Amino acid sequence: MDFEVLNVDDDKMVLFIHEKMMIHSGFSSSPKSFEDAHETITYISEHITEEKKFVIFLDVNMPDLDGWGFMEELEKKGLDKYCYIFVMTSSIDPSDKEKAVTYAAAIGFVEKPLSVEKLNDLKTKEELRPLFN
Amino acid sequence: MDKICEPFEFFKIMSLTKEFLEVLIIEDNLGDYALLKEYLEERFENLSFHHSLNFKKGEVLLLSELKFDLIFLDLTLPADSGKPLIKKVLDIAGQSPVIILTGSLNLDFCIESLQLGVSDYLFKDELNPNSLFKSINYTIEKQKQRLHITASEKKYSDLFHLSPIAMFVYNTDSFKFLDVNSAALELYGYGKEEFLSMHLQQILFFKEKDAFLGALKEIRHKESYSFKDYFIYKRKSGEEIKAEIIVKNIDFQNQNAMLVVANDITERLNHFEALATQNKKLNEISWQHSHEMRSPASKILGIIELINTDSCSEEEQKFLIKEIENSVKELDKVIRSISKNATQIQPKKTN
CATH class of the missing domain: 1.10.287 (Helix Hairpins)
Incomplete structure (x- = not known):
């Protein structure tokens, strides 16, 4: 199955690091970066196909529409079934982790910073395994 | 068989006969005065006599700096007599015991005067050194006991009134306050008279009232009880005070009463x-x-x-x-x- 990696974070620097790391680790050769959650939703709605999954690295704390609001919007629009979402946060608040599992599209919780090692671990995650074989 | 005097009794009597006593005799009949003095001197070794012929002169002595151990009062003086005379003398006698001397036998009046606070009532015709000695002995001992009780009452009253811990007493049936110390008055912000005209409910907040009265009812039959939890009380100003209390069932002037010790824990x-x-x-x-x-x-x-x-x-x-x-x-x-x-x-x- 085809998949596309989207990084969503309001910090350009974080997006840059994520992009470079994904390319370097071979997680994705062409990850896309979004600084704004609304834009991301528009992009997804314009690019859905039944044969493709969006693997999204989603920052929780963003101005305007935050990570939680983003996931709610996806559910409302029925787009969540095309997405595997990793909730990214630099917080060490355990309640964030608990909240993340309540969203169907959220398949993981990743604490920042992202590393090559973490990306390699994610490749073996049950939902993602078919995408990397 | 005659009882032999116990050693203790003996020494007590001995010491009394040697004790230095300040005696005032208010008697207008010089013959009666002389006789009384003679009888007294027969049993007592160290008496100091003060004699006045009427109340006015007696009054001067009573209001002087002299402290009398005994006052003998004749009931028929030139200007004063009977009950009014007794009252006048008792008013200024202070802690000195008063023994009445009279020539007339009137038992009703005798009892009445004892109720007024007179220590003994002696008939002149029956007077002799022995009866006199016995009367004085009883009177002085009785006076000592009375002073002792008064002192201990004062001590307990002071413990209550001067305590830095707030305390008050209320009637368990009517909830009216019966007594209060100054620490409690300060705590609740009332004057004494005002506080004593109030009842328990007035220092409770409405919301706390039922809980408090219910709790007190439950422990009515316990001797004393300290509540684990605190209650909120109302000061006169309406401010809240939180206080822990210990209560104790007591008899206060023949009323069922509760002593409450309140510890202000607001701060x-x-x-x-x-x-x-x-x-x-x-x-x-x-x-x-x-x-x-x-x-x-x-x-x-x-x-x-x-x-x-x-x-x-x-x-x-x-x-x-x-x-x-x-x-x-x-x-x-x-x-x-x-x-x-x-x-x-x-x-x-x-x-």
Whole structure:
């Protein structure tokens, strides 16, 4: 199955690091970066196909529409079934982790910073395994 | 068989006969005075006699600095007699016992005068050294006991009234206040007269009333009880006071009464509350800062991770190092604001 990696974070620097790391680790050769959650939703709605999954690295704390609001919007629009979402946060608040599992599209919780090692671990995650074989 | 005097009794009598006694005799009949003096001197060795022929002269002596151990009062004096005379003398006799001397036998009057506070009532015709000695002995002993009881009553009254711990007494049936000490008056903010015209319900808050009265009802038959929890009371000004109380069932002037000892813990609770608030604020600050610090820290770690992959060009690396610098500056800013915020959180001073 085809998949596309989207990084969503309001910090350009974080997006840059994520992009470079994904390319370097071979997680994705062409990850896309979004600084704004609304834009991301528009992009997804314009690019859905039944044969493709969006693997999204989603920052929780963003101005305007935050990570939680983003996931709610996806559910409302029925787009969540095309997405595997990793909730990214630099917080060490355990309640964030608990909240993340309540969203169907959220398949993981990743604490920042992202590393090559973490990306390699994610490749073996049950939902993602078919995408990397 | 005659009873032999116990050694103790013997010494007591001996010491009394040797005791120095200041005696006032108010008697207008010189013959009666002489006889009384003679009888007294027969049994007592160290008497100092003061004699006055009428009440006026007696009054002068009674109001002087002399302290009399005994006052003999003839009931028929030139200007004064009977009950009014007894009252006049008792009014100024202070702690000195008064023994009445009379020539007429009137038992009803005898009892009445004893009720007025006279120590003994002697008939002149029956007077002899022995009866006189016995009467004086009883009178002095009785007076000692009375003074002892008065002193101990005062001691207990002082323990209540001068105690720094707030205490009051109320009638368990009518809830009316019966007594209150100055610490309680200060605590509740009332004057004594005002407080004693009130009842228990008036110092309780409406919301607490049922709980409090219910709790008191339950322990009515216990001798004493201390409540684990505190109750909220109302000061005259309407302010709240939180106090822990210990109650004790007592008999107060033949009424079922409850002694309540109240320990004001308002300040202590306020202090605890201030500490809890401060603690909460500190918690919030530490929580907030850990979040704020985590963000630049995770960015630095991410950049270093990226540099370590050797996948960046020289130019990109320079850019990344610049970014590390920015993030460290951000981190530094957060750390400075932590110490600033922490010093602002001081516990509120309670009054």
